[in-house]
Amino acid sequence: MQTLPSPGESITCSGPHYDRAKEAKEFDETKAGVKGLIDSGMAKVPRLFIHPPQNLRDVSSDTEGSATDLKVPIIDMMGCQDSRLRRDVVDDLRRASETWGFFQIINHGIPVDVMDSVLEAVKQFHEQPEGVKGEWYSRDDARKFRYYSNGDLFLSKVATWKDTLLFDFPFGEPDREAVPLLFRETVFEYEKHVEKLKGSLSELLSEALGLDSGYLGDIECMDSKRIVSHYYPTCPEPELTLGTINHSDATYLTLLLQNHNGGLQVRHQNQWVDVSPVPGAILVIIGDFMQLVSNDKFKSVEHRVLARRAGPRVSVLCFLFPGETRKSKPYGPIKELLDENNPPMYRETSFTEYFGYYLSSGNGLNGESVLPHFRVSEPK
Secondary structure (H helix, E strand, O other): OOOOOOOOOOOOOOOOOOOHHHHHHHHHHHOOHHHHHHHOOOOOOOHHHOOOHHHOOOOOOOOOOOOOOOOOOEEEOHHHHOHHHHHHHHHHHHHHHHHOOEEEEEOOOOOHHHHHHHHHHHHHHHOOOHHHHHHHEOOOOOOOEEEEOOOOOOOOOOOOOOEEEEEEEOOOOOOHHHOOHHHHHHHHHHHHHHHHHHHHHHHHHHHHOOOOOOHHHHOOOOOEEEEEEEEEOOOOOHHHOEEEEEEOOOOOEEEEEEOOOOOEEEEEOOEEEEOOOOOOOEEEEEOHHHHHHOOOOOOOOOEEEEOOOOOOEEEEEEEEEOOOOOOOOOEOOOHHHOEOOEOOOEOOEOHHHHHHHHHHOOOHHHOOOOHHHHEOOOOO
16 A cells, blocks of 8 residues: 655645546555545645535635525425424425525434434544555445545545445445444444434425325336435645545435535525534435436525635535436436426436446536536527
C-alpha cells in the first residue's frame, strides 16, 4: 500500500502538466480516504480536491455560507395517525414538496437512541486505524457493503472532501455477515425503523398528490433502499473545496440523518439556505424521479455540503428507488394527475435508464440537472 504524503506536502502535481488520473489513482490506492490525509498532518488541500470558482460561489470559509433568513420547513408527524389531524400533516407535506422539495420531519417514529447509535457507529468506523478499515475498501458494485472515498472519483472533474460507507438493502433479506460487526446491529435496527417511516411517507405523499394513500406503494417505486453514510473530516482550507457538490438526487425520495455539525445547504429562491441540524429530525428530500412521476407537482431540489474547519460532520442517507423487478420497467407522469390543462411534461423512462444517463452524461455528477433530457419536446 502506498504511503501518504508527509505533513504539509501535496500529493498533487503543480503547473500545467497536472495529471489528475494519476493523482486520483495514487490517492485511491492508499485506501485511507480523506480522513487519512488529515491524520497524516496535511495542512493544505491537495489539488485533486480544489474546485473551480463556479463551484465555490457563495462559499464562506468561516460560516456555513448562507446569508438569508429563509428556514427549511419543519413538519410534525405526530398527528399523522389521527384522522382529525392527518389532513394538516398532508397539507404541510404538500406545500413543502411543491415549494421546497426539502423539509425536516419530527416525531416520525425513529427513536433518538437508534439515530444516535447509527451516527456514532459510522464515526467510529472512520476513526479506526487505516489498516482495519482499509480491509473494507472497495469499488466493487457487487459488494453489498463497502467503504470508499468519492464513488465518482474517476468520473467527476474534481474530488470532494468526504469518505463513504455504503449498505445495499435489495428487496428481501440482506446478508448480515457482509456488514462489519462494529455496526451490524445498529444499521439493521435503523433500517427496520426507516422501513416503517418509508411506508408512512409513501401513504402521506400519495394523499398529498390527491391520490389514494396506497398509490405510491402499489406502483412499487420505493421498494429498494440504499443506505449511504458520509464522513466529512475537518478541512484546513474549506474555501477551496466542497464536501458534496451541488446536485439533485436521482431517486424518488431520500431520507437524511445528520449529526450536530452543519454544512448542508439547499437551493431555494435562487439562494443557498443552511439546513441547521434539529435534534431528532430526519430530512426528506424529493428526488428527480418523484418530480418526473408527479409531473412537476413535487420539486426535486439542488443541495450541497460545504467543507468546514469544524467537524467531523456525519450523515446517514437512505435512497429509495424501485425494486429489482421494477427498475427496468417504464415510469411516466401519473395518469391521474394529467388532463388537457396538465399534459405530460416527461416521456416514460425506467429508473435504470434514468440513473444510467445520470452517471454516463456526467451532468448528475457535476451539479447539472438531467431532468431536462427526459422532458417532452415542445410542440412546433
